[in-house]
Amino acid sequence: MKRGFFITFEGPEGAGKSTQVGLLLEHFRQKGLPVTATREPGGTELAEKIRAVVKGHDGAERMHPETELLLMEAARSQHVREFILPRLEQGVSVICDRFSDSTTAYQGGARGLCRAEIAFLNDFAAAKLVPDVTFLLDITPESGFARTRTRSETAGEFDRFEAERIEFHRKVRRCFLELAASEPDRVRVIDADRDPQSVHADIVRIADEFLV
Numbered sequence: 020m021k022r023g024f025f026i027t028f029e030g031p032e033g034a035g036k037s038t039q040v041g042l043l044l045e046h047f048r049q050k051g052l053p054v055t056a057t058r059e060p061g062g063t064e065l066a067e068k069i070r071a072v073v074k075g076h077d078g079a080e081r082m083h084p085e086t087e088l089l090l091m092e093a094a095r096s097q098h099v100r101e102f103i104l105p106r107l108e109q110g111v112s113v114i115c116d117r118f119s120d121s122t123t124a125y126q127g128g129a130r131g132l133c134r135a136e137i138a139f140l141n142d143f144a145a146a147k148l149v150p151d152v153t154f155l156l157d158i159t160p161e162s163g164f165a166r167t168r169t170r171s172e173t174a175g176e177f178d179r180f181e182a183e184r185i186e187f188h189r190k191v192r193r194c195f196l197e198l199a200a201s202e203p204d205r206v207r208v209i210d211a212d213r214d215p216q217s218v219h220a221d222i223v224r225i226a227d228e229f230l231v
Contacts, residue, residue: 023053023112024229025103025148029120030156031192032181033163034211035218039156040116042219043226047112050230055106058116060094063101069094074178082179084130088137091122092144099145119145120153120198120206125180128194129187151229154222155199156211160188 026043028036040056047054060070073090076082095118103113119141127137167181199206209221 020108020110023107023110024152025107025113025115025150026226026229027115027118027120027150027153028156029117029124029153029195029206030211031158031160031163031188031195033160033166034156034158035166035215036116036156038215039154039218039222040114042215043222044114046219046223046226047114047230052230053109053111054114055111056114056116057098057102059098059118059121060091062094062098062103062115065101066094066098069097074180076179078179084126084132087130088122088126088132088140091126092140095119095122095141095144096146099148104146104148115150118150118153120155120195123198124191124194128197129183129190150205152225153206154225155195155206155208156218157192157196157208158211160185160192162212163188 028040030036040058044054044056059066060073061067069090073082073087073094103115106113122141123134123137126132127134164181164185196208199208207225209218211218
């Protein structure tokens with residue numbers, strides 16, 4: 020049985036990842052291909068509980084960057100082994116909203132933790148799984164937050180990462196672009212500061228290369 024494709028979406032807050040995941044999922048389905056979508060942190064019952072802790076921590080006790088990193092990796096370890104790998108092995112393609120690159124960008128680029136240690140933990144947690152292609156939806160933090168302020172689905176939702184100062188998010192974006200420059204074959208940069216259909220059209224042209 021042919022292994023499924025593993026496709027990830029990355030980008031700063033407000034880049035439109037969830038929208039593009041849904042559009043690409045529908046594109047695969049229209050082609051009659053077995054496909055599923057998931058997200059990180061999360062994707063399984065246990066990993067979603069970790070997500071709630073990481074993203075919704077109320078600050079009564081400081082969450083240290085190292086704790087945040089290990090929680091992210093714990094969620095990924097469960098997600099990869101319980102959800103992603105079994106489906107890929109069954110021939111189902113998996114489209115994931117965030118993966119290891121987000122850990123490098125947020126906990127490494129923005130929090131300042133050791134990149135080499137993060138690379139080791141990413142590799143360990145993901146069982147050495149690397150995406151076939153990663154779409155980096157690139158947008159400035161200013162434009163991204165202009166979008167998130169008007170999103171009805173997240174109105175009033177507390178998110179520790181969205182609450183960070185703008186310089187934090189500038190560091191996240193810079194790190195994503197550094198990753199793309201270091202792995203141009205895997206990480207494809209897409210200008211996300213456009214209408215969703217134009218962004219989707221660019222993604223489909225790249226994704227269809229894998230579907231031939």
